[in-house]
Each structure stands twice: as structure tokens, then as C-alpha cells.
Amino acid sequence: MRLLKQICENFHKLLMPTIFLFASGCDRKSDEVEGVYLGEIQDWKKLVFSGHVELSRLEIPLELVLTQNSQTEIGGEALFSKKQGAVTTTWKGVWSVEKGKRRIFFEAENQVFYLTKKGASQSGKGSSRGSTGTWYELQTDQDSFFNSDGSPVLLLFQEPRSESHILEVTLNFKDEKVVFREAGDNRQKGDWESNGGELVARFENEDEREVEKMFFSWDDGDLLLRRIVVIRKGKVMEDFGVPSQKGRISHLEYQGDNRPRFKRR
16 A cells, blocks of 8 residues: 555555545635645654553563554564563564554464554553553453453553654645655655545555545645545455455544645645
């Protein structure tokens, strides 16, 4: 899903490229949209989470490290460690994004976990008491990972120990609904469309069988990136062994002042 050199990937395409414009109530004409827009998008190269799980009155420290392998893909390697006394056990796996959740798969242990954002300033079992920040719930695909009292296992996002990078992106909107995007060494051609005041740019990657969409709203003459959606199509075996196409969708939302701003050059 070779979207913005760092944000979108790992989900196959179901639709064809297009873009929609979201302005203030009405569509903008092509000559109002045409031009070159420059912006920056921040993404994480390494995410570190830590907490505890309480089992039989023992607090077992946990640490989860997610590394993004490529600036053009979402997902990468995962390391999950737990320490009991002097013994530290580490699992190695891979992670991706599915329906707004981080899916973590440890092949050797045949175990799947999901990491879901719970909010800020939460505390409780499985967390460092008194700590504040952004908390995430760690759960298995079978809902079988809890503290002894049945409370969820929470991990705190360790921002000082995590690493991010900035991706500079150029969007060149042309007439006839054509748009070119440059992000680092990556250059793609797509198309755009105005729909009810929203601008949506769509880029298709035939090799990866993915479609990536960027949703914008207008702030005077600037474009604000609200959401990125990556759709990836993959073959699965249905009943009776008949191949079928099912897609996986990844969403990345930007809120309030965190929305990347693209200024017309």
C-alpha cells in the first residue's frame, strides 16, 4: 500500500483510485483545487509499551516493542518480553493493523494478540500505579489474557523511549481529476474527486494489490488530512475449497490540531 512512505500498507485493494473533496458544504471546481500542496506527516519507527500482569498475587513485568520495517508500509517486527524473577522470556513475531487495532502474531507460540488504545491517564492492574499517559489494552484473539481479578492487562505507551520520523509529502493536483504524490523517493499517480465538500485522493498499487485513500477537509486554502484508509485484497479459501477475495482495511485517523496541514505552494 505504498501510500505515504510510512503510514499505509499491508492491506489489499478492493476499489479503484479516486479522491473526494470536503470543503465547506459544496464541491470545489477543478480550477479551485489545481495546484501543488506541501505537507509533513509524522510516523513512528519504534513503539515501546510497558506494564504488568498480575497472576497469583505476583506482578510480572511486561514489555512490547513494535518496529516498523519500512517507511512505505504499516507493520513490522514485534518483541514481547516478560520477566519472572531472574528469568526473562522473549517472543518474536510480526504486527500489522486491522480495523484500527494492532494485530500481533507470534508464530512459534501460535498466539495472536491485539493492542487497543484505551485513552489517557488510566491506571490499574497491569500498569505502573500512579503513572499517567496513553494506555493500551493487550488481549488475545480468544479474550483469555487477564489479571487474576479479571481486569484487563494495560500497557503504557513509552513515548520517550519510542522513535518517530517526519515524511515530507508533495501533492500536485491536475485537471481531469489527476493527482501526483511524491514522498521521499516514492512517486505515484492517482486521481481525485470532489464530493460534498470533502477531497479524497486515491492511489492504486497493482503489484501489492492495494488501494490507498487520503481524505481531506478544507481550511481556507489549505488541505487538512483527516484520515488515511488502505484497502488490501487477498485470496482466501471459502467452503468447499473455492478461492474467494476478501479485503482487509486499515484506518489511520488524525484529530484536531494533529491533522497534517498541506499548504498551496
